[in-house]
Amino acid sequence: MDTVIQSLGLTVAYGSQRAIDNVTVSFPERQITAIIGPSGCGKSTLLRSLCRLVELTDGVEIWGRVIFDSEDIYAPGVDVTDVRKRIGLLAQRPYPLPMSIYENVAYGPRIYGIRQRSALDELVEKELQAAGLWEEVRHRLNEPASALSIGQQQRLCLARGLAVEPEVLLCDEVTSSLDPLSTQRIESRLIELKQQYSIILVTHVLRQARHLADYVVFMYMGELIEHGPSEEFFANPKHEKTRAYLAGEFY
Amino acid sequence: MRHRWIRIEETLMLFLMRASLLVVLGSLVFILATILIKGLPALNLAMLTQIPRGGYYLGKEGGILNAITGSLALAGGATAISFCLALAVAIYLHNFCSSERWASVLRLALDVLWGIPSIVYGAFGFTVMLFIGLRASLLGGIVALVLLELPIMARTMDEVMNLVPSGLKEASHAVGATRLETAFKVVVRQTLPGLITALLLGFGRGIGDAASVLFTAGYTDRLPSSLFRPVASLPLAVFFQLGTPVADVRARAYASALILTGMILVISLLTRYFSRWGMRNVIR
Ligand SMILES: Nc1ncnc2c1ncn2[C@@H]1O[C@H](COP(=O)(O)OP(=O)(O)O)[C@@H](O)[C@H]1O
Ligand SMILES: [Mg+2]
Numbered sequence: 001m002d003t004v005i006q007s008l009g010l011t012v013a014y015g016s017q018r019a020i021d022n023v024t025v026s027f028p029e030r031q032i033t034a035i036i037g038p039s040g041c042g043k044s045t046l047l048r049s050l051c052r053l054v055e056l057t058d059g060v061e062i063w064g065r066v067i068f069d070s071e072d073i074y075a076p077g078v079d080v081t082d083v084r085k086r087i088g089l090l091a092q093r094p095y096p097l098p099m100s101i102y103e104n105v106a107y108g109p110r111i112y113g114i115r116q117r118s119a120l121d122e123l124v125e126k127e128l129q130a131a132g133l134w135e136e137v138r139h140r141l142n143e144p145a146s147a148l149s150i151g152q153q154q155r156l157c158l159a160r161g162l163a164v165e166p167e168v169l170l171c172d173e174v175t176s177s178l179d180p181l182s183t184q185r186i187e188s189r190l191i192e193l194k195q196q197y198s199i200i201l202v203t204h205v206l207r208q209a210r211h212l213a214d215y216v217v218f219m220y221m222g223e224l225i226e227h228g229p230s231e232e233f234f235a236n237p238k239h240e241k242t243r244a245y246l247a248g249e250f251y
Numbered sequence: 252m253r254h255r256w257i258r259i260e261e262t263l264m265l266f267l268m269r270a271s272l273l274v275v276l277g278s279l280v281f282i283l284a285t286i287l288i289k290g291l292p293a294l295n296l297a298m299l300t301q302i303p304r305g306g307y308y309l310g311k312e313g314g315i316l317n318a319i320t321g322s323l324a325l326a327g328g329a330t331a332i333s334f335c336l337a338l339a340v341a342i343y344l345h346n347f348c349s350s351e352r353w354a355s356v357l358r359l360a361l362d363v364l365w366g367i368p369s370i371v372y373g374a375f376g377f378t379v380m381l382f383i384g385l386r387a388s389l390l391g392g393i394v395a396l397v398l399l400e401l402p403i404m405a406r407t408m409d410e411v412m413n414l415v416p417s418g419l420k421e422a423s424h425a426v427g428a429t430r431l432e433t434a435f436k437v438v439v440r441q442t443l444p445g446l447i448t449a450l451l452l453g454f455g456r457g458i459g460d461a462a463s464v465l466f467t468a469g470y471t472d473r474l475p476s477s478l479f480r481p482v483a484s485l486p487l488a489v490f491f492q493l494g495t496p497v498a499d500v501r502a503r504a505y506a507s508a509l510i511l512t513g514m515i516l517v518i519s520l521l522t523r524y525f526s527r528w529g530m531r532n533v534i535r
Contacts, residue, residue, distance in 0.1 A: 056417075085427030095421070097419070097422060108427065145532075164427060
């Protein structure tokens with residue numbers, strides 16, 4: 001099992017409060033890793049620090065290293081936009097950009113210098129297909145993205161993220177605001193996408209973790225408690241906190 | 252017992268609200284009625300299409316095309332410049348200013364500038380112009396109006412940018428956009444209706460202000476021809492015509508006020524239209 005991204009002693013604090021404390025963990029390549037744990041335990045913080053989005057928050061402090069492609073993404077001199085391009089993040093609440101459906105998907109590629117209309121057309125279709133949205137929007141590509149339903153918006157955000165061809169896809173409770181059908185659609189896309197991408201998925205739905213994950217990371221109160229291959233993790237949890245959590249003793 | 256008090260309270264509040272509404276609507280109707288009744292008889296095509304002829308201010312022929320075009324040049328130029336500067340200030344405040352304290356100092360400065368009476372801008376502009384040897388001119392007037400409009404526009408833009416959800420900016424950063432790309436491609440589009448409103452507020456203040464252009468732009472009976480020549484303006488046209496003893500000319504003052512009001516109305520309607528058009532992409 002190859003490692004795609006690895007955190008070493010990663011600690012993130014908002015002001016004086018540590019949201020994650022000394023987290024060292026390796027995420028496997030081209031698999032789905034689920035980060036689980038009760039709400040407020042630092043799952044989102046961990047995810048957002050893996051792509052350097054966490055530093056956009058005011059007053060945040062970060063220690064430790066994150067190794068990606070054998071380099072520390074927090075090392076001085078690293079191009080942060082390049083990190084964010086290669087490690088994509090899909091947020092909990094879908095935020096389409098204030099432009100058309102087409103422009104949303106073309107947003108990233110345009111930034112990276114793709115100007116040719118035919119190339120963009122092709123890319124937009126391909127990524128909307130990959131996100132499972134193409135059939136629904138193919139005749140209304142020029143309509144504002146704000147007109148889509150929330151489930152469609154989340155898939156549009158997925159397409160937008162895929163369009164810059166990231167290597168890692170971080171998903172932060174991406175189905176928590178969606179209806180069951182939309183959830184199912186996103187889940188089936190993720191399973192398909194793991195052929196090409198390494199996916200790290202935050203979820204507090206255990207069923208989803210069981211269903212999707214190859215590898216599971218369990219966090220509690222900002223600390224990494226236990227991690228391991230999915231089957232082993234669920235069949236044979238070692239830590240008592242994990243057992244209690246899996247038994248539904250706290251959420 | 253309590254029930255009755257609530258009823259009385261509610262009736263009283265409702266009465267107060269209706270009274271305030273009446274004051275607002277009443278004064279608007281009153282002002283419009285005044286300029287319509289006094290100005291409409293004096294309004295004719297010549298007013299809109301001619302410059303003052305000899306003896307205009309004694310009641311002879313001519314119009315105020317000089318003031319209409321002058322005002323458009325002054326307010327148009329100043330609004331265009333202020334818009335760019337204000338946008339830069341607002342974007343800086345929201346996307347590049349890393350220190351909250353510095354940002355609040357800037358906001359306070361803008362609020363103070365907003366409150367400064369326009370005659371002070373006029374006097375200040377005039378002093379600077381004397382110092383650098385510039386006569387009363389279109390350029391001088393534009394500079395004074397920029398000072399007047401900038402704080403209004405910058406603070407209005409600042410307020411609408413405050414409402415941009417951080418998740419939206421983050422969505423742009425997440426695909427690797429820089430702060431500048433995020434500001435111009437996402438924040439500007441998201442706040443477009445608000446930016447257009449800021450444009451209107453600035454323009455409205457600029458075109459209606461007499462004091463700041465009194466010394467800086469001067470007055471002339473000619474059409475604007477150069478940045479370095481004086482220009483006329485509608486508020487001053489109203490002022491000068493209203494100050495004559497000739498009744499016909501005073502009626503023309505009201506007609507000029509009517510023209511100014513009409514122009515502001517047109518601009519407001521245009522703004523509404525474009526604002527609504529800008530709304531369609533906005534993410535809520
Ligand atoms: N922007 C923020 N400012 C201050 N504290 C925050 C911020 N975001 C998260 N936190 C705190 O950090 C801790 C971890 O939050 P988070 O990473 O969002 O947890 P999770 O995603 O597991 O629910 C929580 O205690 C939360 O209150
Ligand atoms: Mg979270």
